[in-house]
Amino acid sequence: MSFIENLPFLSVVLFLFAAVVCSVLKPKAARIFTTAVEAVVIAFSVATLLYTRGTGTFFRYNMGHFDAPWSNQLRAGVLDALAAFTFSSVLLLSHIGGIRYAKIDIEPKKQNSYCTLLNLIGAALMALSYTNDLFTGYVFLEILTLSSCGILVIRRQGRTTLSAARYMVINLLGSGLFLLGVSLFYGTTGHLLMEYIKTGVETLDATGEYQIPLTVTIGLVSSGLAIKAGLFPFHTWMPDTYGTATPTSSAVLSGIVSKGYIFLLIKIMYRVAGTGTVAMTAARHILYVFGMAGIIMGSFWAIKSKYLNRMIAYSSAAQIGYIFVGIGLGGEAGFRAAMFQLIAHAFTKPLLFLAGARLSESSGDSLLFSDLQGAAHRNRAAGAAFAVGAFSMVGIPTLAGFSTKLYFAVAAIEHGTLVDFATLGVLAVSTLLNALYFMRTVIRIYTPSPAPTPLPTFEPSPDKSDPGLVCAVGFAAGILFLGLFPGTVSSLIISGLSMFG
Amino acid sequence: MTPELTEILKISLLVLLVVAAVASSVMKKLVPALIVFTSFSLVMSVIWMLLESPDLAITEAAVGAGVSGVLFYMALKRMERIKREYIEKDGKAAPENDGEEDGCDNNETKG
Amino acid sequence: MKLKDDFKKWLSYDLDLDEEPTMPEPIEFDDEAPEITIWHRLRQQGAHRKLYYVVAVICSAVLAFTLILTVSGMPRYGEDAEFMDTVTYEYLAHGMEYTGAVNIVSGIILEYRAFDTLGESFVLFCAVTCVLVLLRLDDEADSSAPSYHDLTHDIVLRRTARAIIPLIFVFGIYVLLNGHLSPGGGFSGGAVLGAGIILLSSAYGEEASGKFVTERTFRIVTTSALLFYCVGKSYTFYTGANGIETFIGNGRPGDILSAGLILPLNVAVGLVVACTMYGIYRMFKERRF
Numbered sequence: 069m070s071f072i073e074n075l076p077f078l079s080v081v082l083f084l085f086a087a088v089v090c091s092v093l094k095p096k097a098a099r100i101f102t103t104a105v106e107a108v109v110i111a112f113s114v115a116t117l118l119y120t121r122g123t124g125t126f127f128r129y130n131m132g133h134f135d136a137p138w139s140n141q142l143r144a145g146v147l148d149a150l151a152a153f154t155f156s157s158v159l160l161l162s163h164i165g166g167i168r169y170a171k172i173d174i175e176p177k178k179q180n181s182y183c184t185l186l187n188l189i190g191a192a193l194m195a196l197s198y199t200n201d202l203f204t205g206y207v208f209l210e211i212l213t214l215s216s217c218g219i220l221v222i223r224r225q226g227r228t229t230l231s232a233a234r235y236m237v238i239n240l241l242g243s244g245l246f247l248l249g250v251s252l253f254y255g256t257t258g259h260l261l262m263e264y265i266k267t268g269v270e271t272l273d274a275t276g277e278y279q280i281p282l283t284v285t286i287g288l289v290s291s292g293l294a295i296k297a298g299l300f301p302f303h304t305w306m307p308d309t310y311g312t313a314t315p316t317s318s319a320v321l322s323g324i325v326s327k328g329y330i331f332l333l334i335k336i337m338y339r340v341a342g343t344g345t346v347a348m349t350a351a352r353h354i355l356y357v358f359g360m361a362g363i364i365m366g367s368f369w370a371i372k373s374k375y376l377n378r379m380i381a382y383s384s385a386a387q388i389g390y391i392f393v394g395i396g397l398g399g400e401a402g403f404r405a406a407m408f409q410l411i412a413h414a415f416t417k418p419l420l421f422l423a424g425a426r427l428s429e430s431s432g433d434s435l436l437f438s439d440l441q442g443a444a445h446r447n448r449a450a451g452a453a454f455a456v457g458a459f460s461m462v463g464i465p466t467l468a469g470f471s472t473k474l475y476f477a478v479a480a481i482e483h484g485t486l487v488d489f490a491t492l493g494v495l496a497v498s499t500l501l502n503a504l505y506f507m508r509t510v511i512r513i514y515t516p517s518p519a520p521t522p523l524p525t526f527e528p529s530p531d532k533s534d535p536g537l538v539c540a541v542g543f544a545a546g547i548l549f550l551g552l553f554p555g556t557v558s559s560l561i562i563s564g565l566s567m568f569g
Numbered sequence: 570m571t572p573e574l575t576e577i578l579k580i581s582l583l584v585l586l587v588v589a590a591v592a593s594s595v596m597k598k599l600v601p602a603l604i605v606f607t608s609f610s611l612v613m614s615v616i617w618m619l620l621e622s623p624d625l626a627i628t629e630a631a632v633g634a635g636v637s638g639v640l641f642y643m644a645l646k647r648m649e650r651i652k653r654e655y656i657e658k659d660g661k662a663a664p665e666n667d668g669e670e671d672g673c674d675n676n677e678t679k680g
Numbered sequence: 681m682k683l684k685d686d687f688k689k690w691l692s693y694d695l696d697l698d699e700e701p702t703m704p705e706p707i708e709f710d711d712e713a714p715e716i717t718i719w720h721r722l723r724q725q726g727a728h729r730k731l732y733y734v735v736a737v738i739c740s741a742v743l744a745f746t747l748i749l750t751v752s753g754m755p756r757y758g759e760d761a762e763f764m765d766t767v768t769y770e771y772l773a774h775g776m777e778y779t780g781a782v783n784i785v786s787g788i789i790l791e792y793r794a795f796d797t798l799g800e801s802f803v804l805f806c807a808v809t810c811v812l813v814l815l816r817l818d819d820e821a822d823s824s825a826p827s828y829h830d831l832t833h834d835i836v837l838r839r840t841a842r843a844i845i846p847l848i849f850v851f852g853i854y855v856l857l858n859g860h861l862s863p864g865g866g867f868s869g870g871a872v873l874g875a876g877i878i879l880l881s882s883a884y885g886e887e888a889s890g891k892f893v894t895e896r897t898f899r900i901v902t903t904s905a906l907l908f909y910c911v912g913k914s915y916t917f918y919t920g921a922n923g924i925e926t927f928i929g930n931g932r933p934g935d936i937l938s939a940g941l942i943l944p945l946n947v948a949v950g951l952v953v954a955c956t957m958y959g960i961y962r963m964f965k966e967r968r969f
Contacts, residue, residue: 069921069922069923073921074918074921074922077914077917077918077921081910081914084798084802084910085907085910087802087805088805088902088903088906088907088910089903089907091809091899091902091903092899092903129921130920130921131794131795131917131920131921132791132792132794132795132916132917132920133778133916133919133920133926134778134791134792134920137766137767137770138767138770138771138792139792139793140792140793140794140795140796175818176818177816177818178812178813178816178818181809181812181813182813184809185806185809185810185813188802188806188809191802195799201795201796203793203796204795204796204799207796207799207800207803208799210799210803211799211802211803211806214803214806214807214810215806215809215810217810218806218809218810218813221810221813221814222813229814248747252750255751255754255764256754256764257764258761258763258764258765258766258767258768259766259767260767268763278753278754280749280750280753281750281751281753281754284746284747284749284750285750371690437693438693508691512693
């Protein structure tokens with residue numbers, strides 16, 4: 069057994085260790101330590117990815133001296149490692165991109181707690197990527213929920229606390245439903261390791277016993293995770309939350325936290341319930357319908373917004389709808405489109421939030437569109453970054469969004485029924501709507517403003533080290549890579565999906 | 570205890586559990602609602618014992634009926650949803666005092 | 681055409697589509713009114729809130745009914761169901777032999793499924809970090825929060841506490857240390873200890889409990905307990921997955937010093953739980969340690 073097989077476990081434990089240590093370090097030391105740990109975990113994920121791609125199969129990692137069904141287990145294949153790489157790299161880039169604002173928004177004595185919470189988010193995401201056990205998934209889901217509420221409330225402002233409270237209530241509802249589903253899975257099959265549950269579920273599906281419990285269980289688990297990820301009627305916390313949090317928190321939440329829940333849902337669909345069972349197919353159809361509604365309504369509300377952050381948040385709701393449409397379409401093509409959109413959105417949305425924060429800083433700290441006119445001329449790098457992100461959202465070729473929409477169209481055509489026309493229609497309409505509000509914003513920020521340059525309302529810290537440029541280049545490189553070489557990532561996803569189940 | 574008596578005990582405890590849960594949600598005054606919530610935890614602890622899990626019973630009693638109730642009270646006090654009640658002394662109304670709490674500290678002589 | 685004009689206006693940000701986020705108005709609580717339940721309050725509010733409550737009750741009832749329907753078809757409590765209990769039989773048959781713990785529940789949570797317990801301890805740590813972030817006052821001047829009434833002169837509380845607190849501490853330490861031999865363990869013992877420290881703090885004031893739990897103690901205990909758990913269990917996981925023999929033996933079941941790492945881990949978890957409970961209490965009470 070090569071040493072690389074220890075790396076998934078070490079990724080999780082390293083983040084947990086860093087979380088504890090950061091709670092007693094000074095702010096600057098905590099930041100440097102967190103950044104170093106994130107970089108190390110990115111290296112671990114790349115190594116695992118290359119290793120699993122090289123061997124062509126997954127490996128299991130038993131936690132403890134016991135055999136499979138009686139102890140915990142981690143499992144790493146190509147898809148798990150790819151998700152871990154996405155999560156850790158977006159976490160690092162968002163963290164360093166928003167340090168400038170974190171120093172101002174957060175009280176000095178609480179900045180090391182912020183690093184603790186970011187490390188806990190990293191640990192939870194690594195565990196959700198690699199876990200092979202349903203209850204471990206739940207425990208780290210709890211950590212993810214609590215720490216994401218923590219990184220929201222750390223900014224002391226009235227509206228932030230209110231929106232964090234709303235976020236917490238909706239998330240706890242989702243957690244509760246998920247936990248009920250997990251306990252029912254244990255009750256009906258007697259196992260907590262995913263593959264064993266799947267054997268049990270398939271046996272029960274074949275014999276027809278316990279039909280109602282199985283359906284209810286799958287429904288509870290799917291709806292719990294969909295509520296947490298922000299599917300259509302449950303996305304109402306998004307504009308308040310993303311709009312009032314400090315930029316790193318908005319980037320981390322919209323970029324990777326929602327995706328962590330969706331990745332766990334895909335994993336459960338493949339490894340616990342099996343995509344072919346009757347109950348799972350029904351659940352997927354319901355997710356598909358809500359996803360379609362989310363795409364249209366999200367774009368509609370984004371058009372209505374007056375504030376930059378809220379517009380980006382509503383567009384987030386629409387993009388999460390895309391992922392659920394991909395899951396709902398099913399089949400290898402559908403899941404490939406969903407995973408591709410997951411990775412593309414994880415790289416694009418944080419870039420928009422961080423660039424938007426810098427644009428508003430150069431416009432007198434205001435987020436109203438009326439004040440943002442000409443902001444790109446005041447801060448050229450942020451303007452260019454925002455333009456790249458916006459073009460990717462719209463779907464201009466050579467950028468990530470275009471490859472995503474292409475894969476969705478391919479997945480939709482495979483069905484050949486009414487679903488095919490509906491999906492293609494909604495894709496076309498949503499591209500048009502995306503173009504409307506994103507292009508309007510890009511034009512706005514590039515139109516020179518007749519008013520004199522407003523001064524920022526806060527004093528930027530005298531520490532001139534602003535790694536924002538590194539962050540923007542990192543995200544843009546990711547978007548370009550996904551746009552120019554989609555085949556590489558797509559083949560990784562396909563090979564990952566084949567060893568996922 | 571005979572099996573039938575145990576069954577009756579279990580059913581009555583479960584009914585009490587449901588009643589306590591619904592009551593603590595719809596009651597208007599918060600301190601009685603809090604006490605009902607604590608009793609919910611206590612009944613739950615007894616049910617865990619009847620289901621033969623003593624670890625859960627100890628934890629539920631300590632956390633639910635003990636710590637959780639106290640923390641709820643502190644939170645409600647901090648949000649000023651539980652108002653002070655002044656005990657009138659010698660017929661005089663209590664002073665409008667912003668730092669003092671229930672008039673316990675003037676009870677030294679009654680101690 | 682009106683649509684074209686509207687579109688042009690929207691394009692140049694002149695059209696106000698009225699999307700202004702507002703803070704909700706505070707609800708007026710009338711605590712002096714004589715009603716008992718909230719149904720009476722509902723009558724005063726608008727149709728919007730009434731509909732909300734009705735739909736909420738219907739959704740909860742549907743969920744409750746669905747769950748009852750689900751479990752009514754499953755085997756009864758205590759019934760033998762071979763299909764569902766393979767893992768349970770294995771734990772009962774070989775648990776004591778492989779983990780060394782007489783209390784098989786402790787063996788399961790700290791040996792078989794130790795990773796989950798590691799996660800749960802970090803959930804507690806995360807919760808106390810979030811409470812610290814929200815409530816801790818770092819600025820000495822910003823003490824506009826209401827200070828709590830000092831109950832240290834309350835004679836009933838002091839006399840009762842003086843009798844009960846030693847018993848609580850002894851019981852808590854007993855439950856903690858005997859986790860692998862009798863029911864209890866880290867979480868139960870830690871919760872009892874935490875409740876004891878809370879009682880001490882509210883009866884005798886900050887001076888008494890501040891003698892042995894200060895902010896510094898809190899930080900040191902929490903950090904070292906969690907680090908010990910991380911490092912200790914990582915050693916076990918690493919050696920287990922890589923097939924290396926570990927030097928931690930299981931001892932003779934029934935001894936106090938047996939069951940491998942379970943006793944030290946119980947102590948670590950218990951300390952984390954006790955400090956968390958006390959820390960949250962202090963944050964609520966005075967927003968600083």
